[in-house]
Amino acid sequence: MVKMEKIGNANAKMVLFTIFIITLGLEQSPINLPTPKLAIQSKVSPYFKYEDTPFKVEEENQNFKEGEILKIRYDKGALRISAPTFGKVVTLDGGVYQAQEIIFNTPSNHRIDDKIYDMEMQIVHKGVSKGDLAKYLILCFLFKKKAGASNKFLEKIELFNLPNPLESYRDLSSNVFIPNIMLQEQDDDLDTMVPFSFFSYQGSLQEPPCSENTIVYVASEPIPTSVYSLQLMKEALNYPDTVDSSGRKQGSEPIMNNREIQRQHGRSIFYYDSGMCNLMSKKAADVVEKGHYEKVIKPMRKYFFVDGQKPSDLPGAWVVTEKEAKGLILTP
Numbered sequence: 001m002v003k004m005e006k007i008g009n010a011n012a013k014m015v016l017f018t019i020f021i022i023t024l025g026l027e028q029s030p031i032n033l034p035t036p037k038l039a040i041q042s043k044v045s046p047y048f049k050y051e052d053t054p055f056k057v058e059e060e061n062q063n064f065k066e067g068e069i070l071k072i073r074y075d076k077g078a079l080r081i082s083a084p085t086f087g088k089v090v091t092l093d094g095g096v097y098q099a100q101e102i103i104f105n106t107p108s109n110h111r112i113d114d115k116i117y118d119m120e121m122q123i124v125h126k127g128v129s130k131g132d133l134a135k136y137l138i139l140c141f142l143f144k145k146k147a148g149a150s151n152k153f154l155e156k157i158e159l160f161n162l163p164n165p166l167e168s169y170r171d172l173s174s175n176v177f178i179p180n181i182m183l184q185e186q187d188d189d190l191d192t193m194v195p196f197s198f199f200s201y202q203g204s205l206q207e208p209p210c211s212e213n214t215i216v217y218v219a220s221e222p223i224p225t226s227v228y229s230l231q232l233m234k235e236a237l238n239y240p241d242t243v244d245s246s247g248r249k250q251g252s253e254p255i256m257n258n259r260e261i262q263r264q265h266g267r268s269i270f271y272y273d274s275g276m277c278n279l280m281s282k283k284a285a286d287v288v289e290k291g292h293y294e295k296v297i298k299p300m301r302k303y304f305f306v307d308g309q310k311p312s313d314l315p316g317a318w319v320v321t322e323k324e325a326k327g328l329i330l331t332p
Contacts, residue, residue: 027212028262029138029203030109031269036220039199039271046217048139048193050087050099050178055171057084069171074163076207077257079104079236081157086178089125089137091215097125097137099178105258106234108142109206110218112199117222118230119143120258122206123178136205136214141181146224150185153178154229162236181223195274197221201267206259220271 033039053070060066061084072081086099101124108120120142127135143151156174163170182194196219203216237255311319 025204025212026263026265027202027204027214027267028210029206029214029216030111030259030261031201031203031264031267032111032114032261033199033218033220034269035113036197036199036271036273039269042200042270042272044092044270045198045272045274046092047090048087049090050193051085053083053086053176055173055175059084070176071169071171072157072163073169074165074236075168077237077255078207079162079233081172081176083176086123086176088128089139091137094129095127095132095135095137096129097132097135097215098128099123099125099139102176102178103207104233105206106230106237107256107258109258110140110142111261112142112218112220117142117144119225119233121181124205134213136211138203138205138214138216140216140218142219142222143225143230144222145227145230147227149224149226151181151223151225151229152183152185152187153180154225154233155185156180159229159232162232164236165239197274198272200270200272203267 055070057064057066057068057070063082064084070081070083072079074080081102082100084100086102088099089097091097103122103124105120105122106118108117109122110120111117120140123139123141125137125139127133127137156176157172158170158174161170179190179193182196183190198220199218201216202212202214204210204212204214234255237257311317
């Protein structure tokens with residue numbers, strides 16, 4: 001225990017700062033990610049297996065009752081959606097991480113090459129396999145404004161009816177399917193995750209308790225969505241104080257609920273390029289190996305049943321026993 005009265009003010013501040021660093025460790029998130037070219041190239045991707053999660057809970061567990069309606073909540077300064085599970089991620093070493101919470105931050109927590117984006121969506125996964133129970137995995141998607149864009153995932157959570165600091169939750173009325181985040185509203189539904197490129201590094205949860213021992217994936221291509229969608233997400237963080245003529249609540253200047261950038265501390269940043277891996281697979285499939293084909297002609301027996309006692313008179317056919325026909329005895 002540090003006795004503060006016996007050290008000077010400047011030294012006290014240094015001791016407190018040192019204790020703070022030791023407590024948090026050296027693998028905190030978010031960080032400023034490099035350009036893909038400056039990251040360590042990786043050919044390894046986890047297996048993303050997300051479910052079309054019903055908005056009405058189908059099976060009771062310790063956190064949800066059967067028949068309970070999923071909600072989007074305003075909690076701890078952010079919009080969140082929780083469920084028994086949204087699916088899972090399986091890493092190369094066999095670790096299984098179950099997706100249990102979605103968190104929105106405006107603007108983004110992570111940066112890429114010093115660029116900050118309009119919003120970030122974190123999908124928080126908790127380890128469920130042996131040896132991974134105290135570990136986490138976070139998959140992050142960044143969003144940017146684009147006129148005319150309309151993200152399918154965001155539209156399904158009813159952006160016009162979001163909770164806020166005074167009304168802390170809203171019931172969902174649509175299923176939650178994470179792969180929709182890769183689609184525009186007019187796109188056809190898919191049953192799996194579209195391949196995407198991403199950064200990965202060892203990091204932490206991005207809010208208290210900021211637990212480390214966390215794998216962090218960040219999609220490298222920001223997802224386009226409308227200015228209107230992003231504005232609604234930002235306004236939901238405010239205390240509404242007025243109502244305009246259309247009935248839409250107006251607050252003060254949008255609140256920023258992102259976490260400041262943390263030091264990298266020499267951590268390795270990896271980059272998985274889905275396009276390059278697909279190209280390599282295509283090239284491998286197009287390779288024509290030198291060589292030739294051969295065949296061997298083997299005699300083949302065919303047995304068939306003939307109704308009645310009269311032989312069929314087919315060329316080369318003769319009568320055999322039932323045991324031979326059914327393979328119950330070996331034939332030469």
